[in-house]
Amino acid sequence: MHTFFPVIQKDELIFSIYARYHERSLNKTVNHTLEELGLTKIEPLIPQNISSLIEKLKYFDVPDINYFLSSHTLYNYFLNFISSIHHKNIYQYMVYGSGKIESEIRRQVFAFHPTFCYCPICFITDFEETGESYWRISHQIPTVFICPIHHCPLEKINTPYYEMNLKSKVDINVHHILKRSLSKKTLFYAKKFARQSFYLNKINLMLYNKAKSQKFYLLFIQGGFVNSSGTPDVTKLKTEIDKFFGIEFLKLAKFNEGIYEAMEKNPLLWEHEMSPVEFLVLVNFFFDSLSNFIIYNYKTPTGENGPFPCLNYFCEYFRLNTITSTSLYIKENNTKALSINFKCNKCDFRYEKVYRISDWRMIEKIRHNPEEWQSNVLTLINNNFRIETVAKKLNINTLEIEEIICKNKMNQSVKILKEYKNSLDWVKRDKQVLLYLKELVSTAICRGKVEVYPWIIHRINTTNLKSELTFLIRTNQYIEKHRRLYNKIKPNNYYGRHTHI
Numbered sequence: 001m002h003t004f005f006p007v008i009q010k011d012e013l014i015f016s017i018y019a020r021y022h023e024r025s026l027n028k029t030v031n032h033t034l035e036e037l038g039l040t041k042i043e044p045l046i047p048q049n050i051s052s053l054i055e056k057l058k059y060f061d062v063p064d065i066n067y068f069l070s071s072h073t074l075y076n077y078f079l080n081f082i083s084s085i086h087h088k089n090i091y092q093y094m095v096y097g098s099g100k101i102e103s104e105i106r107r108q109v110f111a112f113h114p115t116f117c118y119c120p121i122c123f124i125t126d127f128e129e130t131g132e133s134y135w136r137i138s139h140q141i142p143t144v145f146i147c148p149i150h151h152c153p154l155e156k157i158n159t160p161y162y163e164m165n166l167k168s169k170v171d172i173n174v175h176h177i178l179k180r181s182l183s184k185k186t187l188f189y190a191k192k193f194a195r196q197s198f199y200l201n202k203i204n205l206m207l208y209n210k211a212k213s214q215k216f217y218l219l220f221i222q223g224g225f226v227n228s229s230g231t232p233d234v235t236k237l238k239t240e241i242d243k244f245f246g247i248e249f250l251k252l253a254k255f256n257e258g259i260y261e262a263m264e265k266n267p268l269l270w271e272h273e274m275s276p277v278e279f280l281v282l283v284n285f286f287f288d289s290l291s292n293f294i295i296y297n298y299k300t301p302t303g304e305n306g307p308f309p310c311l312n313y314f315c316e317y318f319r320l321n322t323i324t325s326t327s328l329y330i331k332e333n334n335t336k337a338l339s340i341n342f343k344c345n346k347c348d349f350r351y352e353k354v355y356r357i358s359d360w361r362m363i364e365k366i367r368h369n370p371e372e373w374q375s376n377v378l379t380l381i382n383n384n385f386r387i388e389t390v391a392k393k394l395n396i397n398t399l400e401i402e403e404i405i406c407k408n409k410m411n412q413s414v415k416i417l418k419e420y421k422n423s424l425d426w427v428k429r430d431k432q433v434l435l436y437l438k439e440l441v442s443t444a445i446c447r448g449k450v451e452v453y454p455w456i457i458h459r460i461n462t463t464n465l466k467s468e469l470t471f472l473i474r475t476n477q478y479i480e481k482h483r484r485l486y487n488k489i490k491p492n493n494y495y496g497r498h499t500h501i
Contacts, residue, residue: 005057009134014053014072015044015164016135022166023132030166040097044116044164045074045109045140046090049097065095070202077141077201078109081276083208112142112275114161116168117154119147142276143197145252146182146190153182153252186249193253193280196290205294211279213263213271214328219286221301221360230336230357231267234260241285253277268328298326300340300353301360308342311367312349313394314376322346330357337363349373364443367396374404381405399436403463426471433465433475441482453479453486 004024008017022033034042038052050068069075075094079087082105092099117139126133138148146153159168182190200207220226225237238260242250259278262270274282280290287293297306308323323342331337336357343350354364380390381401391398437456444452456479460466469476 008062008072009136010071011136011138012072013044013135013137013140014047014050014068015042017053017072018042018047019166019168020132020134033166042166044135044161045078045113046101046106047073047094049095051095052097069094072137074137074140074201076204077197077276078112079204080200080207081112081211081279082108084206110161113140115156115159116140116161116164117156119150119152120155121150121152122147137201138194138198141194141197141201143200143253143280144194146187146194148194148198151182151187151191182252183246183248185246186252189245189249189284190252192284196280196284199290207279210294211271211274213266214268214326215298216282216286217267217328218299218301219282222299223286226267226357228358230330230338232263234264237263241281244285245281250281253281255281268330297324298340300362301338301355302362310344310347310349311351311395312344312347312373314373315344315347315349317344317346374408377401377404378408397436397439398432399463399465406462406464429468430472430474433468433472434478437475437478451486451489453482456482 004021004026006017006020006024018033018037018039021037022030025033025036027033027036030042034040038056039048041048050073051065054062054065054068063071073094075090079090082090086102086105089099090101090105093101116135118133118135119139122136122139123133138144139154144154157168217226217232220232220237225233225240227233238257255277256273256275259270259273262273283290283293287296298308299305306324306326307321308326309319309321310317310323312318323344327341327343329339329341331339331354338355338357338360339352340355341350341352349370350368352366352368353362354366355361356363377390377394380393381387387398387401391401394401437459440455440459441452444455460469460479465472469479
């Protein structure tokens with residue numbers, strides 16, 4: 001075997017090493033060659049059991065497995081675009097030949113790179129100098145469209161990826177191919193994409209976790225590519241991308257324009273339609289470099305930059321900017337709104353901010369207080385902290401704490417609440433309740449609710465404020481104003497006819 005083994009070239013694909021060995025060995029069948037190499041099958045882009053090759057060449061001072069993975073396969077490149085749950089299986093398969101690779105991963109790899117590519121000038125030069133050529137790693141990366149040496153467009157072979165074997169050959173028409181040339185603009189972006197692609201093939205940047213539709217949706221908002229209905233303005237986006245890169249480059253890259261339809265159909269969940277080509281096009285459209293995209297955090301429609309703070313007073317990361325990821329969904333109420341959810345990885349405390357899509361104004365901030373949080377609030381109250389003090393520490397209204405106490409009905413807490421209410425300064429209390437109700441009404445109006453009076457009544461009943469209203473003059477006037485307005489809108493409404501405060 002060693003007699004016929006070729007010298008491994010710097011940029012050579014492992015599949016090419018096997019193919020050149022098969023040709024030199026003069027083995028009659030591919031199976032015979034696979035047996036000599038310690039393989040059961042051959043896959044061009046996902047080689048199996050590389051450790052077997054290294055073992056057979058151990059007397060020739062060959063590099064270690066990590067070198068082969070990064071320099072002679074597309075291992076790191078594909079990991080960038082594949083979920084981390086598959087990474088271990090892929091490594092075990094490629095290095096030791098153990099386990100198997102899920103069919104969805106094979107389909108994904110095939111979709112990324114359906115046919116092998118080559119540079120005709122490299123091909124001719126190789127034959128003139130050595131009498132043979134080889135498959136180069138740099139020519140098989142899905143987002144490399146030109147030869148990094150000769151800067152000419154790469155050509156595709158006629159054989160589909162799934163039919164490739166150790167006997168596959170290249171048939172070229174040299175005189176036709178060498179006439180192809182590219183504009184300066186296309187060449188500029190082709191070189192830029194190539195540099196970024198080579199970097200991705202050296203290191204796994206976990207782009208799968210960053211290339212999310214929701215992150216790009218926030219970028220669409222910043223760029224003015226979302227219309228009043230909440231869907232991306234794909235016509236405007238396509239026009240700007242075409243203008244930015246040029247039609248020639250997008251055709252060279254085989255950019256899939258079907259991605260626009262997917263964006264419009266499902267604005268927050270279309271990343272499964274995005275290949276590495278579409279990903280790098282969008283990244284380079286919104287950012288000056290791939291590095292800027294990597295360090296970029298989420299940015300809200302009002303311009304607030306991530307990472308975002310944890311708002312749980314009882315968390316060790318309280319008010320520290322530790323939340324680096326968010327989740328989005330569009331609310332289909334009377335007024336369309338975008339909700340951005342924030343969750344602390346340490347304490348699981350969640351809160352959300354709601355933005356009105358028509359003008360991207362934040363209309364509501366909602367805290368999803370878990371039972372543990374409410375229990376901690378009650379503990380503070382039972383440890384003789386005043387309700388006003390706790391409210392100030394937690395940055396919430398005192399009425400929210402009263403609601404928690406009423407809901408839990410703990411004897412000690414109820415006793416404290418009763419003592420608290422007996423000592424109220426009613427003028428101060430009047431201002432406090434009025435502010436609380438005004439914030440409630442403001443949220444309702446921003447949501448497009450005209451009938452806010454039922455909201456007021458429900459919250460009064462929830463917080464047991466009804467018995468206090470006799471002493472709250474300004475609050476009573478405010479409630480009465482909304483009751484009259486509600487009666488004008490719906491004179492036969494239940495609350496309008498029967499509820500009197």
